Amino acid sequence: MTELFIEGGRALLGNEIVETGLRIAGREIAAVGADTNHGTGTVNADGLLLLPGIVDLHGDAFERQMMPRPGIDFPIDVALVDSDRQAISNGITTVYHATTWSWEPGLRSAENARKLLESIEQMRPQLAADTRFHLRHETYNLDAESEIIDWLSEGRVDLFAFNDHMDSTVASLAKPQKRSRMVERTGLTNEAFDRLVQSVVSHSHDVPASIARLAQAARAANVRMLSHDDESPAMRQAFRAQGVAVAEFPVNEETAREAAEAGDFIVFGAPNVVRGGSHTGWTRASDMIAKGLCSILASDYYYPAPLLAAFRLAADGVLPLTAAWPLISEAPARAAGLADRGMLATGQRADIILVDDTVPLRPRIVAVVAAGRLVHLTDANRLVRSSIVPRKAVAAA
Template sequence: MTRFLPPLRLVGATILRDGAMQSRSIAIADGRITRGPLPEIDLSGYYVMPGMIDLHGSAFARHLAPRPAAQFDPMTALCSTDREAAANGVTTAYLSQGWSWHGGLRGPDFAETMLAALYRYQLNALIDMRIALDCETHMVDTAARLMAAIRRFDVGYVMFRNTLDDTLEQLRYGHLTALDEAATEASRGRLHRAQARSREVPRHLCRLAEVFDEMGIVYGSSGDGDGETRESYAMIGAKHCAFPRARRAAAAAKAMGDPVILSATSAVRPSGPKSGVSVIELVKEGICDALASDYYYPSLLSAVWSLVDTHGVSLPAAWALVSQRPAEIMRTPDRGTLGLGRRADLVILNQQTRQIEATLVAGRLAYLSGEAGARFLGHGSQPSAPFVPAAKMTTRTPQTRRN
């Protein structure tokens, strides 16, 4: 783990604090937000924002298997994911790992491998990386194994998911290309064995919910297709409603006071009317509590600016969807805002280019670039040249390209 930065005061920036953009300084020492006269770094022309908390991200799968037949070592994938997340302002990341009858990278065997790899990697991680287990509801026969893995690797977040009916429909109509390994006999066998235990699923989920409550595990459901499904999960304590596939499911969760987590990627790349859910509309109606990266880390920042520029949402309100609200949802009061005594999880953005140039995690440097990097390294030195707005930037020629 990298060392803390020396005690510093960031001055001249516009800071998101107490729910408003304020022109004030912020001091950090020993990994926390503090006060007092400290050596200063001039960040005029920058925003300082709370670090992003990503509640559901599967981008690591791209680093693990960039091609279906090309799988890399999990430690290598975690290292690459760690750096990508930090460069995109994520300071706490929940990596979505399947526990499914689909097998392969979503099966229990690989889930245990991934959990063990992250357990080892965390000592050297730049950001706070955790696992969110996406558990298929029909994995009745793996209940003991699931709980053993959760206890061994201290998993604190589980989401129930049911893709069995959709998969059966795809098989029925011959749409095998949409499925991972669906054409293999082994996959078909796992599917039909899971289907055979359908009557046991409600009791299975209730037993898991009881244990989760005893252990203090946060849990919910993902991909709810209607309000009734959402209500059934809520009744057993699975409060989180992530990526609902129908507006009724999201509205039902909101009516019951349960958090609704939507895809930032869908906010900036809408799926069209067939998706049944307009992320932007739900945000504007107050039905969305948090945005998650889904499968693309840059979507978090893009969604924030889209809400601000196109949909009339204030920057503090938009940013709360990726920082303060996720922290509240996950019961992590030490992060999500820039209050005194909180973890020094900061994102530093150039006001003109709107790009992230630095990410600090618990007072440690996780990512540093651009003019902000020069100022940190120069401890407050002024920029040698004026900022160039993004709209006026030109492509560098080989003669002017920096090494």
């Protein structure tokens, strides 16, 4: 069992930021306190913030590593390693790869979903972030139901989301630019794509029963469920009745308010906060946060966004950092059923990020500890007193 002591930092403890030290033993925080006995390695965190590692429930930026341009594929193992580096370097210590299994061929096909699941399972031990599988099921993908139920019962799915993009797909057929992007992603001709859409839509009457069977399987397997892009309070209520307690990206305030009043977790995208609004023109996340209608922020399509969003909320006076940070740590951990992380406390998993917040709105991650291991370091000279950083490495840096 290795020990590590982080001294001199300003740590987020509950709803306060306190200058203190953290002692890490193995994978856990063994003690909190400035007078804690030093471990075998000491990190000087003077002037730095010590924050819980980010828990990212929904991120699909890894798809760009798999297919950086339409029709250009790279090996999944290469994509996962690169995505892991990106996640960790942005303070994400628990990452759920949001994998869409659609009725489409190509990037979001059955073949890619199977390969990605297998790759995550095989590579998990060598990845720095705790990497988990978030299956986004397109509800019109009826052929996938039996296999997904098997995955759920076998404990292979960590989060399970219901997606329904059929209406937006049909609407996009009349918009040349959107249509072109969709068709390119599938690798089909325009004519073949149109025929596929028509065939899938013709089975719409079978979708509700399929959703019910899948929700029952997820409940039996104790897998947390999410519904994506809820359009109305009635839709949110229907999903909640099936045990779906997380609302992802509700498209209007009325739906978000209904979810909040029922005690559901509500997820919006951190890029929405950083950019000042949704790229789709829908709900403005910072407004929802100010009204108490958002409990979780996710990276969505951009790994740097959660870190930046928390500091943006604080700078804009929407929430103090002590209240903004739980949106990307404690709350998503609770929503996913992970009781061992999301806060800095004795007995918690040692997922800790050291942040230089000197420049407003531009927090800089100096180091990341994941499950008790120093997995990322951007400034060895900044931590020169650390006995866990070899002097040769410091000199080289």
